[in-house]
Every structure is written in structure tokens, then in C-alpha cells.
Amino acid sequence: MSYRADITIVGAGVIGLAIASQVTREGREVYLLEKNESFGQEQSTRNSQVIHAGIYYERDSLKAKTCRESNRLLYQICEQNGIAYRKCGKIIVATNEVEARALEKLYVRGKDSGVPLKMLSRREMGQLEPNLRGTAAFLSPTTGIVDSYALMCYFLGKARGNGAQVAYKTEVIGIEGVTGGYKVRVKDPGGDFSFMTRVLINCAGLYSDRVAEMAGIDINKANYKQHWYKGEYYSVSGGKNKLINRLIYAVPMGIGVGVHVCFDIDWRLRLGPLSYYVDEISYKIDDSRKQALLASSIVKVLPFIEPSDLDPETSGIMAMLQGEGEGFRDFVIKHEYDRGLPGFISLVGIDSPGLTSSPAIARYVSHLVNEIL
Ligand SMILES: Cc1cc2nc3c(=O)[nH]c(=O)nc-3n(C[C@H](O)[C@H](O)[C@H](O)COP(=O)(O)OP(=O)(O)OC[C@H]3O[C@@H](n4cnc5c(N)ncnc54)[C@H](O)[C@@H]3O)c2cc1C
Incomplete structure (x- = not known):
């Protein structure tokens, strides 16, 4: 030695x-x-490159505390060191009554954790994102994206x-x-x-x-046993990135933050991650889950997206302690x-x-x- x-x-x-x-x-x-x-x-x-605000996690959890602290730190680090980022904000949007109730709970949890959030009226939603559809929504102004590399x-x-x-x-x-x-x-x-x-x-x-x-x-x-949770991303073509100004999220109804609109730092539009547990590490994707994506709430709130705009692009696999159906x-x-x-x-x-x-x-x-x- x-x-x-x-x-x-x-x-x-x-x-x-x-x-x-x-x-x-x-x-x-x-x-x-x-x-x-x-x-x-x-x-x-292999991720969404989102600078989260800390909305989703139990208030005193390490996830909530480190996320809130880092949200502020990351913008500072990026600004001072020439790292590409955009503090673009995000809107979480519900498409029906069930999602609206879950949205309200999420809003209360985020507010309770000290995250700046703003509930939007239909009119405000239309002003911020004229091409977005939905029954209720809130804005998280401190969410953004960073060039993770x-x-x-x-x-x-x-x-x-x-x-x-x-x-x-x-x-x-x-x-x-x-x-x-x-x-x-x-x-x-x-x-x-x-x-x-x-x-x-x-x-x-x-x-x-x-x-x-x-x-x-x-x-x-x-x-400590970890589970592998794969997420697939689909690129959105046809210049549709110009129709949205912020990250858009559906209300998460299962594990994780749910399928959302993500942008890379060049403002190319993607939808994902469409997630499921796996037993092996393989980043291959095909379009077998495209129907599930088309049926998801995120596509409902973005009616300008046509099936032909979507192509499988990339995937990532996450190390999760939470197994299927667990809290x-x-x-x-x-x-x-x-x-x-x-x-x-x-x-x-x-x-x-x-x-x-x-x-x-x-x-x-x-x-x-x-x-x-
Ligand atoms: C699909 C997806 C979307 C996500 N979206 C977001 C998001 O938008 N915002 C956000 O904040 N987080 C997001 N995350 C989570 C975030 O990407 C991870 O929490 C973070 O990257 C974890 O970093 P890490 O360094 O722990 O793991 P990794 O990046 O996996 O690095 C671990 C490293 O350890 C090395 N290693 C493993 N075993 C050994 C060994 N025995 N010897 C030597 N080296 C070893 C591996 O090769 C690897 O390089 C997402 C994750 C995924 C998968």
C-alpha cells in the first residue's frame, strides 16, 4: 500500500x-x-437540469432544506462563474377537479416550506402562457434551468x-x-x-x-437498498418551443415530479421523464411509450403538440430509495x-x-x- x-x-x-x-x-x-x-x-x-425551488418535499426533510438553500446558492454560483442558466420560472397546472385538489395541497406544502409561489387566476395564466390550457395553476418564479455539465x-x-x-x-x-x-x-x-x-x-x-x-x-x-427508476424524454419538434415561455408541469399524481416540459439551455423543448422501475442499466429507448405520453396530462395542457412532433430522444436512470408503491x-x-x-x-x-x-x-x-x- x-x-x-x-x-x-x-x-x-x-x-x-x-x-x-x-x-x-x-x-x-x-x-x-x-x-x-x-x-x-x-x-x-441524464436529467431535466431543473433548478428546483423545493415545493414537493416534506418541510423538514433534507431534500426540502438542501433544495431551498441550494436554489439560492446555485443562481449565485452560475451568475458569478459564467455557468449558463435561466431563472425562467415554472407553472404547475391541473386539468380536472382531482388534479386541482392535489395542486392546492402542493401549493400549501410549498408555501409552508417557505417557497415563493403564486396561485394564478385563469386570466393571469392566459397572460403568462397564452398557449397553455388548464383549470387551475400556480407559478413558481424561482424554478429555473442550469447547464449541468x-x-x-x-x-x-x-x-x-x-x-x-x-x-x-x-x-x-x-x-x-x-x-x-x-x-x-x-x-x-x-x-x-x-x-x-x-x-x-x-x-x-x-x-x-x-x-x-x-x-x-x-x-x-x-x-439502503436502491431501486432504479428510468425516465424517458421525447423531443418536441416544429418550432413549438416558441409557444411556451416557462417550464410547465402537470400535477404529480404518483412518484416524483411527474412528466413535464423541459428546456435545455438552448431552449430546445422536451417532454419527460416518462418513468418506470427497471432492473438493468440501459439507456435505450423506443417509441413504445409514446401513446402513454400522448394520453398524459402534460399533453392535454399543451394542445398545440401534435403526435408527429414527438420523437424519443434520451433517457436517464435515478437511484431511488422509494420502491414501487412506497411513500x-x-x-x-x-x-x-x-x-x-x-x-x-x-x-x-x-x-x-x-x-x-x-x-x-x-x-x-x-x-x-x-x-x-
Ligand atoms: C431522469 C432524471 C431526471 C432528473 N431531473 C432532475 C432535475 O431536473 N433537477 C434536479 O435537481 N435533479 C434531477 N435529477 C436527480 C439528479 O440528476 C441526481 O440527484 C444527481 O445527478 C445525483 O448525482 P450523483 O453524483 O449522486 O450521482 P451520479 O451522477 O450517478 O454519479 C455517481 C458516480 O459514481 C460513479 N461510481 C459508482 N460506483 C463506483 C465505484 N464503485 N467506483 C468508482 N466510481 C463509482 C458512477 O460512475 C457515477 O459517475 C434527475 C435524475 C434523473 C435520472
Whole structure:
């Protein structure tokens, strides 16, 4: 064993990168290990790129707190560092009485969490979005979009600038608790080797539960077993992006935020994610779910969308603690000393709004690290 790190971070998605940018400082040896050829090739670039305001989550949950804090932080980071973003706002819209009741509940929950929201009259809705149809709606003015790749480049640059060492094609394959830290076994193109680290931070995204298991955590007892939730996006062609000025969401009637209108930073229009649980990682999509999309509320509120405008475009897979039919699950961000793993920090179930929450999560983890080192 030739190396010794103070902090080792497993996974260079937006969470690992944000943490690396925060915990690096003079005199600390920080390693960021990533099994893929580069950073951010899994959840962190296969998403809607929405800067959420924090409407959907239980008020005192980590999701709500980190999302609210990060909403403010992210706009600042983007503004100060030339990262492309748009604070375009979003409208959540109901199409019938049942959805209108759910919309009202969501509005109350968001307001209760301190999120700025405005209930819209039909007239106001028509003024803001003349091409939108619906029976009731509210506006979230602080929702926006961010170029997630550019955000990760910023975190990476900051981490490297502060002295972090980033290793790609380097997969963590074993973890053993030893006196004063952990022996980490990794596989890279040159073969296998091990090194010592005092603190180990698990930000392995879709594989966080597996990395937790490597450290000896019983993921069933700990309730850390993750489920993979795939979301498909459809591009909308025909210049229809000019007919909408904001992100538009249907009222979520199941898991997650539901199918919505998303824009990329160039204002290209997409609908998605059309989501379902999967057992394997495959980003392939075909148009087999197009009928379901056409029948969904989001298409009802955007009557200008024709079936021929929609084409399958891309997909992403999310690491969810919430299994099919189960209730709300919060992020797990925890120093595992009470499991006999001092210096081991778990980040499990970092599903949406993980991209938005990344700066606040990094601050939170940095506090945990400072208590250890
Ligand atoms: C379809 C979809 C839509 C979403 N929309 C939004 C949105 O609009 N707004 C929002 O805020 N959030 C959104 N999210 C959630 C957000 O994308 C995630 O919460 C966030 O990207 C999680 O980042 P991460 O770094 O934890 O995971 P990842 O980006 O998956 O990164 C984890 C990294 O760990 C690496 N890794 C895994 N195992 C190992 C190992 N053993 N050794 C070394 N490296 C390893 C992986 O290769 C990967 O690069 C969405 C997610 C999806 C899938």
C-alpha cells in the first residue's frame, strides 16, 4: 500500500464533484475516484437540469432544506462563474377537479416550506402562457434551468485548483476497516491496488448501496437498498418551443415530479421523464411509450403538440430509495460511526432534487468531515 489519503470520494457525479470542491483545502490529500472514463456520465447529465425551488418535499426533510438553500446558492454560483442558466420560472397546472385538489395541497406544502409561489387566476395564466390550457395553476418564479455539465466543470475546476486528485477508470471494488481509516481496493487499467484513507465518502449514485455493502453495511437492515427508476424524454419538434415561455408541469399524481416540459439551455423543448422501475442499466429507448405520453396530462395542457412532433430522444436512470408503491424517502447523508464505521460517510438515495441540492449537500458533508478530521 503506497498511498495514504485524508479523504477519498467514490463517484464523480455532481455530488462527488461538489463535495470535492468543498472539502479540499491546503494540506489535505483528497482523492476523487470515478469508474467511468470521465465525470458525470450517469445521473448527473441524464436529467431535466431543473433548478428546483423545493415545493414537493416534506418541510423538514433534507431534500426540502438542501433544495431551498441550494436554489439560492446555485443562481449565485452560475451568475458569478459564467455557468449558463435561466431563472425562467415554472407553472404547475391541473386539468380536472382531482388534479386541482392535489395542486392546492402542493401549493400549501410549498408555501409552508417557505417557497415563493403564486396561485394564478385563469386570466393571469392566459397572460403568462397564452398557449397553455388548464383549470387551475400556480407559478413558481424561482424554478429555473442550469447547464449541468458546465456546473460540474466548475466544481471539478475548483476541486482540482484546491489540490484534489481525480482518477478516472478507477473503480472501488473493496473496502476494509483498519486502524485509523479504511483500506480501499480499486481496479484501474493497470490492475488492482489498495491504499489507505482516513475518511471515505460514498457518492456512488446508482451504486451507492453496493458501495455501502462493501463497507459491511447490511443494506436491508439499514433500508439502503436502491431501486432504479428510468425516465424517458421525447423531443418536441416544429418550432413549438416558441409557444411556451416557462417550464410547465402537470400535477404529480404518483412518484416524483411527474412528466413535464423541459428546456435545455438552448431552449430546445422536451417532454419527460416518462418513468418506470427497471432492473438493468440501459439507456435505450423506443417509441413504445409514446401513446402513454400522448394520453398524459402534460399533453392535454399543451394542445398545440401534435403526435408527429414527438420523437424519443434520451433517457436517464435515478437511484431511488422509494420502491414501487412506497411513500416519500429522504436523502440519506450520514456519518456511519454508530454502525462501527467511523470516518465512513454514506450518501444514498440522492435522487431528484440532487442536482439542485448539490452545493448545500457539499456544505453539509463538509461539516461532517470537519468533525472527523
Ligand atoms: C431522469 C432524471 C431526471 C432528473 N431531473 C432532475 C432535475 O431536473 N433537477 C434536479 O435537481 N435533479 C434531477 N435529477 C436527480 C439528479 O440528476 C441526481 O440527484 C444527481 O445527478 C445525483 O448525482 P450523483 O453524483 O449522486 O450521482 P451520479 O451522477 O450517478 O454519479 C455517481 C458516480 O459514481 C460513479 N461510481 C459508482 N460506483 C463506483 C465505484 N464503485 N467506483 C468508482 N466510481 C463509482 C458512477 O460512475 C457515477 O459517475 C434527475 C435524475 C434523473 C435520472
